[in-house]
Amino acid sequence: DAGVTQSPTHLIKTRGQQVTLRCSPKSGHDTVSWYQQALGQGPQFIFQYYEEEERQRGNFPDRFSGHQFPNYSSELNVNALLLGDSALYLCASSLAAATLSNEQYFGPGTRLTVT
Amino acid sequence: AQSVTQLDSQVPVFEEAPVELRCNYSSSVSVYLFWYVQYPNQGLQLLLKYLSGSTLVESINGFEAEFNKSQTSFHLRKPSVHISDTAEYFCAVSVPRGGYNKLIFGAGTRLAVHP
Numbered sequence: 462d463a464g465v466t467q468s469p470t471h472l473i474k475t476r477g478q479q480v481t482l483r484c485s486p487k488s489g490h491d492t493v494s495w496y497q498q499a500l501g502q503g504p505q506f507i508f509q510y511y512e513e514e515e516r517q518r519g520n521f522p523d524r525f526s527g528h529q530f531p532n533y534s535s536e537l538n539v540n541a542l543l544l545g546d547s548a549l550y551l552c553a554s555s556l557a558a559a560t561l562s563n564e565q566y567f568g569p570g571t572r573l574t575v576t
Numbered sequence: 577a578q579s580v581t582q583l584d585s586q587v588p589v590f591e592e593a594p595v596e597l598r599c600n601y602s603s604s605v606s607v608y609l610f611w612y613v614q615y616p617n618q619g620l621q622l623l624l625k626y627l628s629g630s631t632l633v634e635s636i637n638g639f640e641a642e643f644n645k646s647q648t649s650f651h652l653r654k655p656s657v658h659i660s661d662t663a664e665y666f667c668a669v670s671v672p673r674g675g676y677n678k679l680i681f682g683a684g685t686r687l688a689v690h691p
Contacts, residue, residue: 465619496681501683502684503580503666503682505681506679506680509678519678551619555677565622565679567612567619567621569617569619570619
């Protein structure tokens with residue numbers, strides 16, 4: 462049973478560029494959440510997708526956008542990159558119906574460096 | 577709004593000694609509580625969780641945490657640590673909202689186990 466996978470593992474971009482990160486959820490999961498983890502900090506919630514719609518959003522600007530596909534995989538897009546966007550981006554998947562267990566499974570992350 | 581405070585950024589300890597990693601949270605509503613562990617260059621792994629019922633929860637590798645509602649705490653303990661426990665530990669809360677279960681993390685505690 463494959464867990465949550467993310468691609469690419471590392472990425473280097475220049476200020477002002479755009480980036481797309483990808484996530485495949487754990488088999489059987491239908492909800493994908495994205496988190497940003499800056500160096501030395503805890504993960505910060507960006508947004509969550511379910512049924513191809515954004516259901517919740519954290520305190521991130523509109524430069525951060527996402528998409529969920531019919532197969533439940535997801536993309537995170539960041540436009541007009543800033544140096545402060547350098548971070549580990551984590552994807553987590555869960556099952557919406559499993560509200561009692563409320564457990565999110567995390568991928569290994571994508572390390573984004575903006576120069 | 578909810579917040580999580582991890583009182584120690586770093587905890588050095590010798591192998592086979594006991595350890596406690598402290599976590600306090602703030603919330604005006606009931607929350608679920610989690611401890612995640614992050615090994616170097618990896619994503620987050622769920623260590624244990626409190627949803628309801630017994631206030632003492634245990635993991636399969638010897639960690640335990642106790643939910644204390646009056647003190648709004650969820651401290652993590654292990655009676656005897658191993659070198660392999662060296663990692664970053666994150667306390668997190670989520671508010672039960674159907675399938676929409678974003679996690680709010682603390683800043684993390686780096687546990688360093690020395691021989």
